[in-house]
Amino acid sequence: MNAMQHPYAGNGNHTGSYYAASANPAPLRAQLQGDHETDVCVVGAGFSGLSTALHLAEKGYKVTVVEGARIGWGASGRNGGQIVNGLNASLETIGRRYGDDTARFVAGLVLEGGEIIRERVKTYGIQCDLKHGNVFAALTSKHMRDLEERWKLWRGFGMTNQEMLTREQMREHVNSDLYAGGMIDHMGGHMHPLNLALGEGAAVERLGGTIFEMSPVTSVDTEAARPVVRTKGGTITCKTLVLCGNAYLGHVVPTLTWRVMPVSTQIMATKPLGEALARELMPSDVCIEDVRYILDYYRMSADNRLLFGGGTVYGGADPKDIKAKLWKNLNKVFPQLQGTEIDYAWSGNFALSFSRVPQMGRIGQNTYFAHGYSGHGVTGSHTFGRILSEAINGDLTRFDTFANLPWIPFPGGRMFRVPYSVIGSWWYAVRDKLGV
Template identity: 40%
Template sequence: MSTHEASYYAATAKALVDRPQLVGDHESDICIIGGGFTGTSAALHLAEAGYQVTLLEAHKIGWGASGRNGGQICQGHNMGHEEMVKQVGKEAADLLWQTSVDSVTLVKDLVKQYQIDCDLSDGVLHVANKPKHAQEIRDAVAYKRDVLGYQGVSFLNADEVTQKLGTDRYHGGEWYAEGAHLHPLNFALGLAKAAEGHGAKLYENSAVIDYQAGEKPVVRTAKGQVTCRYILFACNGYLGHLNRPAARKIMPINNFIIATEPLPQEVIGRINPDNIAIADSKFVVNYYRLSADGRMLWGGGENYSPRFPKDIAGFVKKHMIETYPELDRYRIDYAWGGTLAITLNRMPHIARQDENIFVAHGYSGHGVALATFAGAVFAKAVQGSLETVDAFEKLPMRDFPGGTLLRWPGLVAGMLYYSMLDRLP
């Protein structure tokens, strides 16, 4: 039987329960494949609406990226609004921008409505590693405020960033007062509990081995099957070869996090007195925040192979002490990795494969908010409201060159090039 991978989040998880394995033949309105944010959110929203929902998770709820990530939720997409207008037109671009705002609101509303104990705290700061990045951030903030009318973001100069973070490493920042951060595994477990409270049936250790499309699709596991009306593929970086057309749209990549021992209050008061989340402007992003018990949670470094580094702590810690040398003296208590999925355009792939088969994945680093929102989008689509799905489908979503087998060499070459640019002045 599966257990959660060792991490700070797994060690501090709440509402952990063992759910049954799917055995025998079942019927359901909806079959959701994947028990992360997308799947549990979809299960909750559909069960709330009165549908019979069956969710199949290969391991444990929140076992994948949903239970291992940096826990940051913030407004905005990887693709800017101006570029979206060029690609899909202003109306669809406006809707897509609004999804990024609404997704943060949704997460906060769900935490409040279902009293999910997940250490939710406000404030996200995107910082500029280079002077040119600071100017780009300043321009982006002005665009969001003046053109999009979004007033929840403001520009901080280098001195203001230093006051918040106790380091003069950065040249400015994009401050989202309405952004937030949370304990992602506890959030996923809370969504699952809420879904079950509305009657959804969630199964663990129930990996899907194949499916049959049609008017009444059939989803099969090793010991059972579900006949349903709709399927949602919500597997993200763990999709594998289960759905090859969808798998060609995404690339699984690995990212890593460390957690220090709890830091003294005087250190916390210097480096993050306001308890905010931070992400920098590097292509291979460093992202960090404090845990509820005062640990530095630092994410940084990627690799693109099926294996994690042997020494994850050493792989990540070097990035942390470049910014905060004083943290070198503190013990690393946890170090772990997870697999997320990116798309070529770094926008989520949310689409219909058939009238009753949907996919939602490829959140490209924005999964806490957008994956939760995608679950709600799928629920609305089942009920006949397809406006948001249609907007995402307008985005050009090309396959990775080389398909699922030969895409790795090109990705590695590209990532190494951009990683090299990170090291230039």
């Protein structure tokens, strides 16, 4: 393993997560050395980049992916592994902000990301412990009213994949006294995210694509007729460039740096609980997330560990003690797990947009980007990868709809966006506690 320190990724190794410890075997790809040419260069081997690259490779394009660390090193290999349909911003919010036509457009694609994942797993034989179903958990009567409004809204757009759950029905999915009820999405699910990313990377290579790892991009030339990507070891000149660095793109492309803000979230994994206890706690083996502003999310792994996540740190810093931060809420859900050993705890960043709507666009004529999934990137990134591939292949219909949505900068600018967001999160946390 190359021990060189990278600007954002240390030595490039995956973080000390349960996912990294249980990852499928994967080769260490070569670093970029020398000068290369390709049809499409994708910066970032997370879900957005891999989805874009795989769709294009299937269309016959010569595709090269450049990753600063390992495939899935960032959010794509660290997240909760939950297939949650929809954007962070609700369809109601999108309709109010951008109009009914945009809301109908978004409603027509919110199930697409999960469908793409299931198709990829089946087509390429990806072993990632894919399971079905996710539940939104309500802690209060106000949460239940909100979920009922969402259920009605989605049905109004012709989507019948969601079903309301009473308090008693919730126990069929999570054996806890905490919840007032919930809503199940039968088209949701969960999986091992790092193994999904590794499988998609292998599929890109199977179709003739090239992936360079451990190759942080130092600069890009988006003004040239043929964009150029530079690393310490070499260059790639391409007909089309796609930027998918998301929360880890850093300052390589200043135009994009301040469109989003990195936010960290934390997860920990218990020791294996055994089949009997796992089914006692979560009988249907779905994944759960509650509907608070700062939410908890959790599920059982394939080897019956509870993977429990939550919390946010605006600006992307790691908390000093992840276990201490998460234990309090875990014990509220499952007090019977008090004192259970925690084998892994880790943190990772997602990119937050102020509007909570992902951003997609173009710099110049031949450079595309997508980022800002705001905590809903597992499905959104797969959908956006397909839309980017459509645009590069000449069909700009869906790309233009997203690219033309106005993006909103964070209030307070570069200096005050973090404290502003912290104050806002406190306000919503108080509302959650008061049930208003």
